Amino acid sequence: xxxxxIKKGFRSRKNSMYQKGxxxxxxxxxxxxxxxxxxxxxxxxxxxxxxxxxxxxxxALNSAVDDxxxxxxxxxRKEKTPHSIMKEYKxxxxxxxxxDIDKWRQSxxxxxxxxxxxxxxxxxxxxxxxxxxxDKEELVVVDYKAQSNxxxxxxxxxxxxxxxxxxxxxxxxYVHILRKMNFKVSNTTxxxxxxxxxxxxxxxxxxxxxTVLVPYESDPSWIPSKIKDMKKTLESDKVPEYNEDCESxxxxxxxxxxx
Numbered sequence: 001x002x003x004x005x006i007k008k009g010f011r012s013r014k015n016s017m018y019q020k021g022x023x024x025x026x027x028x029x030x031x032x033x034x035x036x037x038x039x040x041x042x043x044x045x046x047x048x049x050x051x052x053x054x055x056x057x058x059x060a061l062n063s064a065v066d067d068x069x070x071x072x073x074x075x076x077r078k079e080k081t082p083h084s085i086m087k088e089y090k091x092x093x094x095x096x097x098x099x100d101i102d103k104w105r106q107s108x109x110x111x112x113x114x115x116x117x118x119x120x121x122x123x124x125x126x127x128x129x130x131x132x133x134x135d136k137e138e139l140v141v142v143d144y145k146a147q148s149n150x151x152x153x154x155x156x157x158x159x160x161x162x163x164x165x166x167x168x169x170x171x172x173x174y175v176h177i178l179r180k181m182n183f184k185v186s187n188t189t190x191x192x193x194x195x196x197x198x199x200x201x202x203x204x205x206x207x208x209x210x211t212v213l214v215p216y217e218s219d220p221s222w223i224p225s226k227i228k229d230m231k232k233t234l235e236s237d238k239v240p241e242y243n244e245d246c247e248s249x250x251x252x253x254x255x256x257x258x259x
Contacts, residue, residue, distance in 0.1 A: 020048075026234070043233065070105065093140060095129065102232040128144045143190075145211075146194045167191065171216055172223060202230070
């Protein structure tokens with residue numbers, strides 16, 4: 001294997017890799033936090049050893065839906081009026097207006113964040129939206145989800161899906177961060193699920209979406225202990241064991257055995 005090929009597989013930016021014993025705070029994004037929970041080994045190889053994950057294509061249609069929804073809600077945010085989905089679900093909410101709302105929504109260049117002083121880790125993430133409960137005077141975290149499924153969106157089935165467990169974890173982390181930023185935040189969060197309908201007779205240059213609000217009662221109580229575990233893993237001199245539930249670990253392990 002050529003040196004150039006090996007070089008392409010590793011990170012070149014040193015500040016993206018954890019330096020053991022450093023006094024400088026190290027940033028952990030919400031997605032990297034989730035990666036640690038899914039597989040400590042892959043997380044360690046990425047953040048400590050600098051082994052890059054294979055790149056993935058962007059989700060263009062999902063991003064388009066997100067952008068259009070943000071424009072819709074920003075109009076109501078400016079006017080301090082409820083969006084139609086809030087009226088439909090009889091929620092006395094309005095989009096939350098904050099000077100940093102645009103920054104909060106930029107996961108790469110901004111986001112919401114706080115410094116966990118015990119571990120010296122910056123925990124950050126980019127949110128889709130925040131609404132304001134006028135009755136309880138607290139923030140409500142909202143995440144947009146675009147999909148196309150023949151099955152109608154129902155709360156219990158949506159939250160129980162094995163493919164959506166990471167979504168719930170994502171919400172827990174957002175609620176935790178905003179509370180650490182000294183905001184009063186509701187336990188109740190919402191997935192705004194926009195389902196592209198497939199029942200039309202023809203395409204006709206459009207996709208009709210049916211939008212459903214799926215409430216999720218967040219529980220961030222697990223997060224502090226996981227942050228401590230993550231710090232211990234970063235400081236370890238030993239690469240964690242292969243994870244049988246991780247597709248990447250299984251692939252690499254089988255590849256080693258074949259060779």
